[in-house]
Amino acid sequence: MxxxxxxxxxxxxxxxxxxxxxFYAQYPEHPSPKIYGEExxxxxxxxxxxxxxxxxxxxxxxxxxxxxxxxxxxxxxxxxxxxxxxxxxxxxxxxxxxxxxxxxxxxxxxxxxxxxxxxxxxxxxxxxxxxxxxxxxxxxxxxxxxxxxxxxxxxxxxxxxxxxxxxxxxxxxxxxxxxxxxxxxxxxxxxxxxxxxxxxxxxxxxxxxxxxxxxxxxxxxxxxxxxxxxxxxxxxxxxxxxxxxxxxxxxxxxxxxxxxxxxxxxxxxxxxxxxxxxxxxxxxxxxxxxxxxxxxxxxxxxxxxxxTGVNSIILDSAIDIDKVAQNLAFSICLYSGQMCTCPQNFFIPEGGIKTPNGTISFEEFAQKLVDNINGLVDNPKAGPFVLGAIQNPNTVAHTEDAKRLGGKVWLQSRSIENPMFKDARTATPVVVEMSTKDKDNFKKELFGPVVLLIKTSNTEESIALASELAENHGAISCGAYTTDETTKHAIMDAMSLAATPVSFNLTGGIYVNQNAGFSDFHVTGGNPSGNASLTNPEYVIKRFTWVGFREPVEE
Amino acid sequence: MxxxxxxxxxxxxxxxxxxxxxFYAQYPEHPSPKIYGEExxxxxxxxxxxxxxxxxxxxxxxxxxxxxxxxxxxxxxxxxxxxxxxxxxxxxxxxxxxxxxxxxxxxxxxxxxxxxxxxxxxxxxxxxxxxxxxxxxxxxxxxxxxxxxxxxxxxxxxxxxxxxxxxxxxxxxxxxxxxxxxxxxxxxxxxxxxxxxxxxxxxxxxxxxxxxxxxxxxxxxxxxxxxxxxxxxxxxxxxxxxxxxxxxxxxxxxxxxxxxxxxxxxxxxxxxxxxxxxxxxxxxxxxxxxxxxxxxxxxxxxxxxxxTGVNSIILDSAIDIDKVAQNLAFSICLYSGQMCTCPQNFFIPEGGIKTPNGTISFEEFAQKLVDNINGLVDNPKAGPFVLGAIQNPNTVAHTEDAKRLGGKVWLQSRSIENPMFKDARTATPVVVEMSTKDKDNFKKELFGPVVLLIKTSNTEESIALASELAENHGAISCGAYTTDETTKHAIMDAMSLAATPVSFNLTGGIYVNQNAGFSDFHVTGGNPSGNASLTNPEYVIKRFTWVGFREPVEE
CATH class of the missing domain: 3.40.605.10 (Aldehyde Dehydrogenase; Chain A, domain 1)
Known part of the structure; x- marks a missing residue:
């Protein structure tokens, strides 16, 4: 054959x-002995x-x-x-x-x-x-x-x-x-x-x-x-x-x-x-x-x-704010923020986040996020394996420095012990509160587990900032939480013009960081975070040239 | 509806x-009263x-x-x-x-x-x-x-x-x-x-x-x-x-x-x-x-x-050299060489062009081409309508100047009378013989009805020059005449790497200048004559960006 x-x-x-x-996969993602063999x-x-x-x-x-x-x-x-x-x-x-x-x-x-x-x-x-x-x-x-x-x-x-x-x-x-x-x-x-x-x-x-x-x-x-x-x-x-x-x-x-x-x-x-x-x-x-x-x-x-880009989370309203905080805490911790899709800027209205059980204030949400990060980081059966290790020593230093970029430091970065590798280089997330006036500090990518909680006047301002940053400084992902259809469409419109994909209302076992082959285009190519997209047709056709030949049919 | x-x-x-x-056309090309109406x-x-x-x-x-x-x-x-x-x-x-x-x-x-x-x-x-x-x-x-x-x-x-x-x-x-x-x-x-x-x-x-x-x-x-x-x-x-x-x-x-x-x-x-x-x-x-x-x-x-580009004709061998000269004379005269697909450089081996009736020398072919150009230009029922008029007065001057760029001038450019427009600005083709040493003069586009007959050592050199010029200075079209399969494939290989389409052995009523919608890609985008191609997929997909949105299914 x-x-x-x-x-x-x-x-x-x-x-x-x-x-x-x-959904499609040719190669099973589960490292199971049943699939790949016992040994x-x-x-x-x-x-x-x-x-x-x-x-x-x-x-x-x-x-x-x-x-x-x-x-x-x-x-x-x-x-x-x-x-x-x-x-x-x-x-x-x-x-x-x-x-x-x-x-x-x-x-x-x-x-x-x-x-x-x-x-x-x-x-x-x-x-x-x-x-x-x-x-x-x-x-x-x-x-x-x-x-x-x-x-x-x-x-x-x-x-x-x-x-x-x-x-x-x-x-x-x-x-x-x-x-x-x-x-x-x-x-x-x-x-x-x-x-x-x-x-x-x-x-x-x-x-x-x-x-x-x-x-x-x-x-x-x-x-x-x-x-x-x-x-x-x-x-x-x-x-x-x-x-x-x-x-x-x-x-x-x-x-x-x-x-x-x-x-x-x-x-x-x-x-x-x-x-x-x-x-x-x-x-x-x-x-x-x-x-x-x-x-x-x-x-x-x-x-x-x-x-590189600056990825945003827009928080407007949610059904279950605890599930939101849990989901985002995992996104932040996964590989210690070293993914290009990891969120950095969390835009939260000063009036808080609307839920069916009343409004959750900026401070309440910040605390929930911190609690969820700590819960994950301090769980010895999960934390070390979700965080992994820090590839580049400079990233540890930059993460440490991030606490000086804004206002209140909601959570300091620290190292944790990995039970399997006692010498592992680790850094847990730093969470810093910022005002919209700190734009010079949050308009750039701060590589590593750096979370900036930015207090905005309202969701309109959150959207405007997220799309402006994406358009001018690049963005590879965006997460948005809203239960309001009009707000959702406004986010889709603004972020689509900034060529940034949006994940709405993610909770449970799926995260804004993840991009699936055969379904999600990874990087759109339309903003400064990159000029190519995995895998749109442009990604392949620019690699060759169509050339034609012709000749009269012999009589 | x-x-x-x-x-x-x-x-x-x-x-x-x-x-x-x-072949496909939505809009009939024939200006016939039967199609478009008597009036x-x-x-x-x-x-x-x-x-x-x-x-x-x-x-x-x-x-x-x-x-x-x-x-x-x-x-x-x-x-x-x-x-x-x-x-x-x-x-x-x-x-x-x-x-x-x-x-x-x-x-x-x-x-x-x-x-x-x-x-x-x-x-x-x-x-x-x-x-x-x-x-x-x-x-x-x-x-x-x-x-x-x-x-x-x-x-x-x-x-x-x-x-x-x-x-x-x-x-x-x-x-x-x-x-x-x-x-x-x-x-x-x-x-x-x-x-x-x-x-x-x-x-x-x-x-x-x-x-x-x-x-x-x-x-x-x-x-x-x-x-x-x-x-x-x-x-x-x-x-x-x-x-x-x-x-x-x-x-x-x-x-x-x-x-x-x-x-x-x-x-x-x-x-x-x-x-x-x-x-x-x-x-x-x-x-x-x-x-x-x-x-x-x-x-x-x-x-x-x-x-712009420099379009070549490679002359190696042909069944009927008179039909070749006739076809090329028309290509040269059509709209007085003001088409981007018009041939300029004619590469002819010093040993001549092989035909079933013996070899046609460089000089014999040059004369045949000149005779066919004159036959067309001097035919009052065809010449003025095929040549049209010269869009830009500078083109007349450049065409006139071309006779000083090489060796023997086989045909001078002149103006002809248009029976319908006595004040028409016209210029007939100039035909100049050149040696390969004149490359500085033939490596650039000489816009207008300028024909350069370049004497090469052999067809290999003709191919090498045509492809080198296309790769470094651009080419939108190429015509080749050969009855030898090996030579044909060598031309296809060399010109495809120079991203230049090739028309082989055109005689009769079809010309190297012509490009048909829905079939011929016009300009390949792969050499300096232009970065775009009518109409390959790249021509459209670079005008928009794919952006995705996703949200969990509500339980």
């Missing part, structure tokens, strides 16, 4: 799911541990110019000691050019099948990857498994399915037969989706696979060779993905350099050299706004960014 | 045609003539700040004397903002139906528009009718159908139902295609409607209000289109300022002021590369350009 035949149904189901937008977790952990303090030998990139690696575990606060093969930018570019001439001539069906096969290979390493993700990003085990494994694989599949759909959108050949009255003009026409060129995928330290695989698979399926430049602090998760892609390429007689890993070190980063090379035509980037904006302005390239 | 019901079938047939890419041509001509030296009163834009107009007929070499209502940039922007709040809330179905209805209105003015186009652009009657009327209307319909298709691509609402083991999480989700904002359409002097209506209709159907800034030398054709759109808007209770005309004068152009306004989020432009590149670099805007 051909590889395409093997994966055709997976591909078609993914294409249907993209257009249906109901899967143990095997994955052991494989991760066996790889520490060694060379990572899974890649098929020959003749390394050096071996590098500076990853440190936020749980252990010590180096992982893994070394990766490294190459100069010119070697990477040169190998990429060579591989391209083969890859772009592989049929669309075969490219897609090879990529699905690589995700199946990745699936066998989800547990190993979970430990790799924990010990580079600081994510808790469950998030590290889900976000870096099945959720990432689903988003990769989503991107490649969208690419496949668009590549197949127009016919390969067509007879064009124009009636001219007494005769017809007949042309044989054909079209090609021509890949743009070398694609560079620049990863981040907090979601190394989830934020990198969509661009990687979108570029590969559309025929572009890729260079994956992971964050020096989180290489291993993407090294596993790239190794699986290279394995399948080689099995199918294709140059593994179609997809290269390009690890670098903090002292000698190669991103700029790669990005500025004229042969690099596509760049995918997740990370800080300054570098993202620099990349966006490079000429002659298609650049897809997810940068 | 609702307007949508009336036009639903037209819309669906257009969407099918886009994806089928066989249609006469009525159109009289309407055009009655409007000369008067105010153009068809627009529904109130309180003009001035009346302006500087159009001149290239056939009469005198002013048309038509005055159009003019407005400051700030008035135009302010009215556009107001109109937007209404337009973006009109349903997608209604927007599409209103736009199809406006094309039906335009259809009733195709003849008037043909005369308007002749006397602003210098096009011959047949081209002025076809390109500015039915072909333009077809490309407008194509763009609006593509937009409609993409706007309807994802569901408006969906129940997202995620099984969590013991329970399900259910969210009601909805999505909106949010328009980007004010759209500016900047027209050119040679194809005022054909190059402007695709962007205009793409922006309008996706919910953006539009400001149409025609070239000061060719206002009337687009004034007619805008008037028809405004009429239908008003009939449907919508602010006509959804689509405004913004005429200006050579001494006080308002394009930059409009383009740089932060409220302008979309710009469509056809014209010179310098201004196009300036627009492309404006921040915070989606810019769609068609600039």
């Amino acid at each position: 051909s590889l395409f035949k093997k994966h055709k149904e997976t591909l078609n189901k993914a294409i249907d799911a993209i257009h249906d937008r109901a 899967a977790d143990k095997d994955g952990r052991e494989k991760f541990q066996a790889g520490l303090n060694k060379k990572f030998e899974d890649l098929l990139q020959s003749d390394p110019e050096a071996w590098v690696g500076q990853e440190e575990s936020p749980y252990l606060q010590k180096p992982l000691g893994i070394l990766y093969p490294s190459f100069s930018a010119s070697t990477l570019i040169s190998r990429s050019k060579t591989a391209w001439s083969q890859w772009r001539n592989v049929s669309i069906d075969d490219r897609a099948a090879i990529l699905v096969e690589s995700l199946e290979g990745f699936k066998t390493r989800f547990f190993e990857n979970a430990y790799a993700t924990m010990h580079t990003t600081g994510q808790g085990y469950m998030m590290a498994f889900q976000a870096s494994g099945p959720h990432a694989a689903d988003r990769a599949l989503e991107a490649l399915a969208m690419g496949y759909k668009e590549l197949k959108r127009f016919p390969e050949n067509k007879l064009w037969d124009k009636p001219m009255g007494k005769f017809n003009i007949q042309l044989n026409k054909s079209w090609r989706a021509v890949p743009k060129g070398i694609s560079l995928v620049v990863g981040c330290s907090t979601f190394p696979t989830w934020n990198s695989v969509p661009g990687l698979y979108a570029s590969l399926v559309t025929g572009n060779p890729c260079i994956v430049k992971p964050h020096p602090g989180a290489i291993l998760p993407m090294a596993i993905v790239v190794a699986e892609i290279q394995k399948v390429l080689k099995e199918n007689g294709i140059d593994p350099n179609v997809c290269q890993l390009a690890p670098d070190t903090y002292d000698k980063m190669i991103t700029k050299e790669l990005a500025e090379d004229p042969a690099v035509k596509i760049i995918d980037y997740t990370g800080g706004s300054a570098f993202g904006s620099y990349l966006e302005e490079l000429k002659g390239k298609e650049v897809f960014t997810e940068k | 609702s307007l949508f019901k009336k036009h639903k079938e037209t819309l669906n047939k257009a969407i099918d045609a886009i994806h089928d890419r066989a 249609a041509d006469k009525d159109g001509r009289e309407k055009f003539q009655a409007g000369l030296n008067k105010k153009f009163e068809d627009l529904l834009q109130s309180d003009p700040e001035a009346w302006v107009g500087q159009e001149e007929s290239p056939y009469l070499q005198k002013p048309l004397g038509i005055l159009y209502p003019s407005f400051s940039a700030s008035t135009l922007i302010s009215r556009s903002k107001t109109a937007w709040s209404q337009w973006r809330n009109v349903s997608i179905d209604d927007r599409a139906a209103i736009l199809v209805e406006s094309l039906e209105g335009f259809k009733t003015r195709f003849f008037e528009n043909a005369y308007a186009t002749m006397h602003t652009t210098g096009q011959g009657y047949m081209m002025a009718f076809q390109a500015s009327g039915p072909h333009a209307a077809d490309r407008a319909l194509e763009a609006l159908a593509m937009g409609y298709k993409e706007l309807k691509r994802f569901p408006e609402n969906k129940l997202w139902d995620k099984p969590m083991g013991k329970f399900n999480i259910q969210l009601n989700k909805s999505w909106r295609a949010v328009p980007k904002g004010i759209s500016l359409v900047v027209g050119c002097s040679t194809f005022p409607t054909w190059n402007s209506v695709p962007g205009l209709y793409a922006s309008l159907v996706t919910g953006n209000p539009c400001i149409v800034k025609p070239h000061p030398g060719a206002i009337l054709p687009m004034a007619i289109v805008v008037a028809e759109i405004q009429k239908v808007l008003k009939e449907n209770g919508i602010d006509p300022n959804v689509c405004q005309l913004a005429p200006d004068t050579y001494d006080k152009m308002i394009t930059k002021e409009l383009a740089e306004d932060p409220a302008v989020k979309i710009i469509d432009y056809t014209g010179g590369s310098a201004f196009g590149s300036y627009l492309e670099e404006l921040k915070g805007k989606e810019v769609f350009t068609e600039k």
Whole structure:
């Protein structure tokens, strides 16, 4: 059976799911022994541990110019000691050019099948990857498994399915037969989706696979060779993905350099050299706004960014305010506010939040939120695992500093003990009250577990501020609580013009931070938080060019 | 019957045609009395003539700040004397903002139906528009009718159908139902295609409607209000289109300022002021590369350009060299080389062109081409009508200058007499021989009827030069003549990487200059001749943003 035949149904189901937008997942998110096997977790952990303090030998990139690696575990606060093969930018570019001439001539069906096969290979390493993700990003085990494994694989599949759909959108050949009255003009026409060129995928330290695989698979399926430049602090998760892609390429007689890993070190980063090379035509980037904006302005390239934003919660009215506070406390604590979708600015009217049991004052809600945060943080069976660890030491300092940005400090940030990792770097949320006059301080992203409670005149002002910040400074998520239909529509209108998705009235086990593959567009691309969206059609079609050919039918 | 019901079938047939890419036309290209009515041509001509030296009163834009107009007929070499209502940039922007709040809330179905209805209105003015186009652009009657009327209307319909298709691509609402083991999480989700904002359409002097209506209709159907800034030398054709759109808007209770005309004068152009306004989020432009590149670099805007390129003909081998010379002579003469798809650089191997009857030397082919050009130009029943008139006096001078750019001048440019317009500004093709060493002179567009015959070592060099010029300086079309399959594939490969469409072995009544709506992508967007393509999906989806909303299902 051909590889395409093997994966055709997976591909078609993914294409249907993209257009249906109901719940869909190809890769089960639950790390259950029943699904993944009794020994899967143990095997994955052991494989991760066996790889520490060694060379990572899974890649098929020959003749390394050096071996590098500076990853440190936020749980252990010590180096992982893994070394990766490294190459100069010119070697990477040169190998990429060579591989391209083969890859772009592989049929669309075969490219897609090879990529699905690589995700199946990745699936066998989800547990190993979970430990790799924990010990580079600081994510808790469950998030590290889900976000870096099945959720990432689903988003990769989503991107490649969208690419496949668009590549197949127009016919390969067509007879064009124009009636001219007494005769017809007949042309044989054909079209090609021509890949743009070398694609560079620049990863981040907090979601190394989830934020990198969509661009990687979108570029590969559309025929572009890729260079994956992971964050020096989180290489291993993407090294596993790239190794699986290279394995399948080689099995199918294709140059593994179609997809290269390009690890670098903090002292000698190669991103700029790669990005500025004229042969690099596509760049995918997740990370800080300054570098993202620099990349966006490079000429002659298609650049897809997810940068930073300021996410708002608009509190107007609610049925059950305790459930609201509980839900939001979890959103704040999840991975210690290190998600790009985590809320930061909570806009609360000075007149309070309307409920069926009367109005809840600003102060009452602040206290409820603090109580729920403390309840979660201080629960030894939940807190350490929901919070995870802090990836970057600077984030601890910034979180500490946040208490000086506004007025009353409702909750101080502190560290907690993780029963499994006594040296884990942790920081619990800081909660600070602010007035609308403090806008200079709340208009920017304060990365980490920072919660700002901003007292507004009324909900109209809350909406105006949330949409203005989103439009001018970016926003990736927005949560709103209102029981009033008119207010709800006003929020939808204002936030849609600011290109920010809104989750209304979330309570229970679903959070504003979460974005589901095949259903939620992640980042809209329409405000300063990023110019790309996972996965809308634009995300794939900018990676290739339609070129047509025509010739008269022979008489 | 609702307007949508009336036009639903037209819309669906257009969407099918886009994806089928066989021959399709909604608007008949033949100016036949049987199709358009016995009096249609006469009525159109009289309407055009009655409007000369008067105010153009068809627009529904109130309180003009001035009346302006500087159009001149290239056939009469005198002013048309038509005055159009003019407005400051700030008035135009302010009215556009107001109109937007209404337009973006009109349903997608209604927007599409209103736009199809406006094309039906335009259809009733195709003849008037043909005369308007002749006397602003210098096009011959047949081209002025076809390109500015039915072909333009077809490309407008194509763009609006593509937009409609993409706007309807994802569901408006969906129940997202995620099984969590013991329970399900259910969210009601909805999505909106949010328009980007004010759209500016900047027209050119040679194809005022054909190059402007695709962007205009793409922006309008996706919910953006539009400001149409025609070239000061060719206002009337687009004034007619805008008037028809405004009429239908008003009939449907919508602010006509959804689509405004913004005429200006050579001494006080308002394009930059409009383009740089932060409220302008979309710009469509056809014209010179310098201004196009300036627009492309404006921040915070989606810019769609068609600039200039250098189109090549690669001559390798042919079945019937006389038919080839005949076909190319017509391509060169058509509208005196003022089409963006007109060939300029003819690459001919020094060893000659292979044919079944032996090799045709460079010199023999040059002479055949010259003979065919002269045969056409000197035929009083064909020449003046194929050549038309020269839009811009500078083009005559540049064409004259071209004879000094290379070696042997095979044919001098001259003026010919037009039997219907004795004062017409005309210029016949100049044909100059060049060596590959003259690259500095042939690497740029020489606008007008300029033919450069470039002697290459062999076809490999011809291909390398054609693709290199396309990649670095842009190309909108390429013609190739070869009977060898290997050579054909080498041309396809090289030109596809340079994002340039290729027409092979055209003879008879079809020319490299022609691009058919619903089938040929016009400009690929992948080389410096422009960043946009009529009409690929990218052309429409960059004009709006997908934004999602979600809320738990009430229990």
